[in-house]
Amino acid sequence: MTQTNEEKLSLADGRLPVYAANPYALYQRLRENDPVYWDERANSWVLTRYADVAPALRDARFSASGFMEDISWIPDDMRPMLEPPIRALTRQMLFMDPPDHTRLRGLVARAFTPRVVEGLRPAIKQIASDLLDHAQAQGHMELIRDYAFPLPAIVIATMLGVPPEDRDQLNAWSESFGALLDGSNLSMENAFLALHGVSEFIAYFRQIIHQRRNAPRDDLLQAMINAEEQGDTLSEEELLGNCVLIMAAGHGTTLHLIGNGTLALLRNPRQLQQLKAEPALMPSAVAELLRYDSPVQMTSRRAKEDMQIGNKHISEGQEVTMCTGAANHDPAQFSDPDRLRLNRPENRHLSFGLGIHFCLGAPLARLESEIAFHTLLRRFPNLRLASEEVAWESSLVFRGLKQLPVLLD
Numbered sequence: 001m002t003q004t005n006e007e008k009l010s011l012a013d014g015r016l017p018v019y020a021a022n023p024y025a026l027y028q029r030l031r032e033n034d035p036v037y038w039d040e041r042a043n044s045w046v047l048t049r050y051a052d053v054a055p056a057l058r059d060a061r062f063s064a065s066g067f068m069e070d071i072s073w074i075p076d077d078m079r080p081m082l083e084p085p086i087r088a089l090t091r092q093m094l095f096m097d098p099p100d101h102t103r104l105r106g107l108v109a110r111a112f113t114p115r116v117v118e119g120l121r122p123a124i125k126q127i128a129s130d131l132l133d134h135a136q137a138q139g140h141m142e143l144i145r146d147y148a149f150p151l152p153a154i155v156i157a158t159m160l161g162v163p164p165e166d167r168d169q170l171n172a173w174s175e176s177f178g179a180l181l182d183g184s185n186l187s188m189e190n191a192f193l194a195l196h197g198v199s200e201f202i203a204y205f206r207q208i209i210h211q212r213r214n215a216p217r218d219d220l221l222q223a224m225i226n227a228e229e230q231g232d233t234l235s236e237e238e239l240l241g242n243c244v245l246i247m248a249a250g251h252g253t254t255l256h257l258i259g260n261g262t263l264a265l266l267r268n269p270r271q272l273q274q275l276k277a278e279p280a281l282m283p284s285a286v287a288e289l290l291r292y293d294s295p296v297q298m299t300s301r302r303a304k305e306d307m308q309i310g311n312k313h314i315s316e317g318q319e320v321t322m323c324t325g326a327a328n329h330d331p332a333q334f335s336d337p338d339r340l341r342l343n344r345p346e347n348r349h350l351s352f353g354l355g356i357h358f359c360l361g362a363p364l365a366r367l368e369s370e371i372a373f374h375t376l377l378r379r380f381p382n383l384r385l386a387s388e389e390v391a392w393e394s395s396l397v398f399r400g401l402k403q404l405p406v407l408l409d
Ligand code: HEM
Pocket: 093, 094, 095, 105, 156, 245, 246, 247, 249, 250, 251, 253, 254, 257, 294, 295, 296, 299, 300, 350, 351, 352, 353, 354, 356, 357, 358, 359, 360, 361, 362, 364, 365
């Protein structure tokens, strides 16, 4: 049987310019064509229906582990340098199953309480205000560089207790980590470069942790070092891996929520007007902005046993990509899904995942973005896009803008 173009559609087509601007059109075609399909180019099953993605995220028959376990591709002479960072990366809670995941998440969550997050409110407001003072003084703003990037970067660096002046370096390392997570598009050379960046990232934290053991301070990193539950502690490798995760997850994603969210608001002036008139709408608005154009579009797991999804047989060991971005725009779950509706009721979006790996930083991300949008709109009520043309990052997993030039008044 000859394949039609429709049958050959792949998630990888998300890199075509037309779908980079609007991946939801691609997801819709994939969902209508075959909502549970084997994607040759992605080497994975792909789920695009909300009714399949949400239960799969909670399904204990899937494993999140196995990330980078196969290191056979690394030449022998590079192993001594690259093995330690890889080992630390595999100790991140995101790539663990119970019972290890339960223990690690419990330990880190104790250092990441709602009280700690709420306590950051005044500091986050101050950071947002200072950044906008600076932009106002300049008279123009590139919103990603001047606001969406530095705000969460300063917050997470302050929270962890690393010097804010190291943040450009930390960002470069976080990007290396992101590139590894999104490995689908990595050449061998870039994989080495990314791993090298991550090993420097880990060496940096190793040094800070050693300093802390001699001179404790009062911050998240110290709380993680001290975390102890029923006599259990985080090993140094677990500590390092999860510092990298929190630093990288804590800032790349929130950056894109502020960027994608501002773009969505500016492109939907009536919704923006409503938000300005009713600031109490903000929590619901942030949920809708997360659903409408999420910074994380998909995640994947491996089947621990043979199983059936829809009318397809999935074999043990096969990878399954759960396309949360597609589920967020599934008309069977969300009425008129491509429309931004800041007061959307019953908004059970999947942008923070679901189940045991549900985003640990969700309360912080919500608080940061609520403050970011509120401060931005209050300070610059005439904020406008400087251009209708925008450029997107090339990743399929993470969705965000390269730049967003805006006019302030
Ligand atoms: C808008 C911002 C954010 C989005 C969209 C987001 C999204 C996600 C998603 C989808 C997952 C689950 C991934 C999976 O199931 O494979 C996740 C997990 C996680 N996120 Fe976030 N995140 C955001 C902000 C943050 C922040 C600010 C932090 C920390 C400071 C953070 C830390 C984590 C951690 C530690 C996990 C792993 C949880 C686990 O495995 O149990 N995230 N995030």
